[in-house]
Amino acid sequence: xxxxxxxxxxxxxxxxxSPQAPSVMIMEAALDxxxxxxxxxxxxxxxxxxxxxxxxxxDVLVTGDDDLLAIEHGRxxxxxxxxxxLTDRLG
Numbered sequence: 001x002x003x004x005x006x007x008x009x010x011x012x013x014x015x016x017x018s019p020q021a022p023s024v025m026i027m028e029a030a031l032d033x034x035x036x037x038x039x040x041x042x043x044x045x046x047x048x049x050x051x052x053x054x055x056x057x058x059d060v061l062v063t064g065d066d067d068l069l070a071i072e073h074g075r076x077x078x079x080x081x082x083x084x085x086l087t088d089r090l091g
Contacts, residue, residue: 001035003030003035005026009023010027038051040071040075040077041067041068041070041071042070043067043068046065046068049063049068050068050076050077053076053078054078058078060078060080060086061076061080061081063081064083068080069082
């Protein structure tokens, strides 16, 4: 199952006092691989940028981040370019 969790769910899990709190249970499921946030980038902290680019139907994700630039062509669902590559393309 793939989910998108709002940041307040993560904060709630961090602050929860009970292991039975829903936010804690969601985080445990993610850590146990019962929930699969889609991982595209070798640095999972950057996956939100790929998701944002796809959700907004962007043509290009522009970055200088080596982890994003290393994504296999076509895997991100959006073209990933450096600022130089984009400016060269724009002419």
